[in-house]
Amino acid sequence: MSNVRHFLDVDRLDTATLRRILDGAVTIKKNRPAYANLLAGKTLALIFEKPSTRTRVSFEVGMRQLGGNVLVLKPDDMQLGRGETIGDTARVLSRYVDAVMVRTTGEERVHELAAHASIPIINGLTDQTHPCQIMADLMTFEEHRGPIEGRVVAWTGDCNNVAVSWAHAAVRFGFEIRLACPPQYAAPPALLAWAKAEGKGRVVVTESPEDAVRGAECVITDAWASMHNTDDVDERTATLAPYQVNEALMGLAHPEALFMHCLPAHRGEEVTDGVIDGRHSVVWDEAENRLHAQKAILAWCMDALV
């Protein structure tokens, strides 16, 4: 077994490690100057096989704020785009840089990179999961509402990569997530089986957004069509329309419920302006916390988290 500290998915890390990273994020956020040289002399490579605004900027700025260097690599500019294997790319990058963040399609590509790298690999989103996002989301919930353990969180819409990572977090941190999704876009059975077997937290599935949201302390949604869902956008828009987070749906939640969205938002589709710009919304704090959460992830991966 390799001792390299990869950040591949929330379900692949234990609760103590995840909590340590979250606590580290809070500490780093409170005292930025104290960590200005934490990763001095280290270089992070960022590989993007899909577009990004937040992930790109927050990793790049975060690494620089910790005193490190960053390289942004586009597959079309690399031999990876001409057929060099992921394994060989991992072996070579391991000789030059200190960590790699990758945003790609299938999760197997991240796993292959990790299998052949002798440096930490960080999952910056795949078709299946988005673990860095969830660390920022958990941090945001706890900043506003205290410990997430035992709370109830509702997801409505497509059970996509962000929803899956939220379900992983529910199990690791011991809270309830209600996933309201139509059958076509429901939670993968393997996820539900895993959650049940772990026996901590609760992953509840329903087709009713109202049932999911009623009394929940956090309501979350995301795009009806993720970046990899290019073939069935119209069908998704029609099927997922009843899952929109609007003022009426938000009105069923706990009166002090938070609204979260990883962004980018499609205003008027999965969320109304009234909700995303309204009093429940913490989406800008959530976006900011990508920076702080990922600084802690970087520090943990490079064994610099104190």
Ligand code: CP
């Ligand atoms: N939430 C998120 O990952 O945004 P980007 O696609 O802009 O990185």
Ligand code: NVA
């Ligand atoms: N589910 C979205 C998240 C974007 C940050 C996607 O994969 O496109």
